[in-house]
Amino acid sequence: MKIIVDAMGGDNAPEAVVKGCLLARDEHNVNIVLSGKEDILKKCIENETKDYRNIEILNAEDVITNDDKPVMAIRRKKESSLVKALHAVKNNEVDAIVSAGSTGALLSGATLIIGRIGRLERPALAPFIPTDKGFCLLLDAGANVDCKPEFLADFALMGSIYIKQVLNIDNPRVGLLNIGGEEGKGNQLTIDTYELLKNSNLNFVGNIESRYVLSGAADVVVADGFAGNILLKSIEGTASYIMKGLKEELTSGFRSKIGALLVKPALRNFKKRLDYGEVGGAMLLGVNAPVIKAHGSSDSIAIKNAINQTKNILDNNVVNLIREAL
């Protein structure tokens, strides 16, 4: 098993990415190919260790940034770490790819270079969201802004397979993100999608309002990429607003300050619950190999977790099972 990592992608690249790869190599015994400028990557490795075991470098002189227009960057920056990494997947030189770089470029590149599975029209981006009961999978989180009901039915199928294999949830509950619980609620897209899901073989539990997503009302939450992205980023934004506001209140007087010192470990535990990096990254479901988007702000631990997650996906044969199901 060989996983390629775009070592130049992400806010903390390449140092944190390389460090995360070395951690994953040591802890999870995977073979890793680092894609990026060879001299820089060698320096990053040698800052940490002299041990090159199970680590290769694919030299790439160029880099795609968040400022590049995704599709154009994939077409023009042939020598970028991302495009070279995607071609390595396409040519079966490696089994999967992890990147913390531009989401748009990774999505376009994966679709254009690695290609979609069979009849599937739209791959979907699927991050995990922490809930009261563990985690749920949200898809699509932003890859497809204008969707048809059939796309959402495919998302539900792919998400069910993925979460069953990776989280060992036997009969995953599929919910449709909507603005009301009852059948018949929502816009035309969700009304039509409801019909498709109701008549599918999936364990469809109906509409889920966004306020109940974090209560763990479903294992797989299906949405068009616009609504899914609004949901995901509202959760992130609200969490960061609350943690910031709490910090202000807790440091606003003598009594609170003493109390804050005492509750610090509890708050740290709690913050960990909210931390996406703990779970790894978001998988792009529906392309011919595992493609994992790690958070842009990933530190080395988040990169390590994303690589471990990718190993799980490969061990559990997720892409082949989706191919057979479609």
Added chain:
Amino acid sequence: MKIIVDAMGGDNAPEAVVKGCLLARDEHNVNIVLSGKEDILKKCIENETKDYRNIEILNAEDVITNDDKPVMAIRRKKESSLVKALHAVKNNEVDAIVSAGSTGALLSGATLIIGRIGRLERPALAPFIPTDKGFCLLLDAGANVDCKPEFLADFALMGSIYIKQVLNIDNPRVGLLNIGGEEGKGNQLTIDTYELLKNSNLNFVGNIESRYVLSGAADVVVADGFAGNILLKSIEGTASYIMKGLKEELTSGFRSKIGALLVKPALRNFKKRLDYGEVGGAMLLGVNAPVIKAHGSSDSIAIKNAINQTKNILDNNVVNLIREAL
């Protein structure tokens, strides 16, 4: 000035609603008409006071509940507290209406009975959301699930007038809820709406990602009712998930428990910041009189605040200004 309140609507009706009305009468010197079963309402009043000054009762024998289908309930339940209250507005017997009952019934009823302003196609539901900088107005929060760009441009105009008059914000910043900051991002609806807003006379500050809404990136956040509702309920759901999780962590060990006692007042302050009831209710913008939806779980203070907000809206002539602008 006379405000009618549907005294039978809401989780804590009629007791908390009546109590809130009495508080508003005493503090804000408004005339209030309570719509509902006369004998029950009299009992509620007399539990609190013998003072009937500035309080009238409009007897209504029937009640619309959340289980009723909105449009059908408005058409059939002619003797309900809501329908009778809406007719009182329509016939200019009162100036505005407040209800904590079924949102769907209030929206349909207001549109069917009170009627839309002039050429306006779709009224919008506009709650305030607490931000780092105070409050922003979100519209539409769920009245219109499938929207055209022209609807959203009207929402922006109405929201700007409302927030300017009521919060005294001189040149309110209008943001378009979207999944990316740059022009050209989003689905067809937001791309087309961006064009309209860019060419309007409003202070359009561009796209706003949902994660920045609570940072106060705009004073007026415009969205179709589906996306707006997802945003609003994600914020509510995340806040309640975090407050619940924090409570668990803070009561999980001796050290934390002591600390929790010390930080309790700070946490209470913070919870107050998040409390929608503090601001009043959501106005339905675009109908011929002020229609205010108070939160279903409103207590007497929230009802009082919603009535005070309604008084502000009347004092500031919001509906007429919108009529002139459209």
